[in-house]
Amino acid sequence: MRPYEIVFIAHPDLDESALEATIEKVKGWITAQGGEITKVDPWGKRRLAYAIRKRREGYYVLIEANMPPNSVAELERNMRLHEPIMRFLVTRLDE
Numbered sequence: 001m002r003p004y005e006i007v008f009i010a011h012p013d014l015d016e017s018a019l020e021a022t023i024e025k026v027k028g029w030i031t032a033q034g035g036e037i038t039k040v041d042p043w044g045k046r047r048l049a050y051a052i053r054k055r056r057e058g059y060y061v062l063i064e065a066n067m068p069p070n071s072v073a074e075l076e077r078n079m080r081l082h083e084p085i086m087r088f089l090v091t092r093l094d095e
Contacts, residue, residue, distance in 0.1 A: 001035070001066040008079060008088035009058035012045060019059055022084045026063065029078045033071030039064040052086045064093070 010022050019042075027037055043060035052058065067075070072090055079088045 002069055003038075003064065003066050003093040004072065005091045005093055006030075006063040006065065006075070006088065007091075008061055009048070009052070009086045010061065011053075011084045011086060012055055012057040012059060014059065014084055018084065022082070023061055023063075025082065026061075026075075026079065026085075029075050030063070030065050030067060030071075033067060033074055035065050035067030035071060037063065037065050055086065058086055 006026070008026065010019055014022065023040065023042065027040070030037060039062070041062040041064075043062060045057055045059050047057055048055070076088070076090060079085050
C-alpha cells in the first residue's frame with residue numbers, strides 16, 4: 001500500500017447532495033480496490049485558471065488514501081468516465 005493524493009474538480013452546477021454523492025462514489029472506488037481513505041478535504045467552489053467544458057468555476061475536493069499501486073489505473077479510468085468530474089490528478093506521496 002502506497003500513500004496517494006487525489007484531487008478532483010467537480011461540476012459547479014451540482015447541488016450539495018450531488019456533490020456529496022460524487023465524493024462517496026470516488027471513496028467507494030478506492031475502497032473497492034483494497035484502499036483505505038485517510039483524509040477527505042472539500043475545498044469548496046473556486047474560480048478556475050481557464051475554462052473547462054465552458055465553465056469558469058468548480059468544486060475542488062482533496063482525498064488522501066493508501067492504495068495498492070495497481071489500483072490507480074482503474075481509479076483514473078472510473079474518474080475519467082464519471083460525468084460530474086471535470087478534471088482530476090492522482091499523485092503518489094513520498095513516504
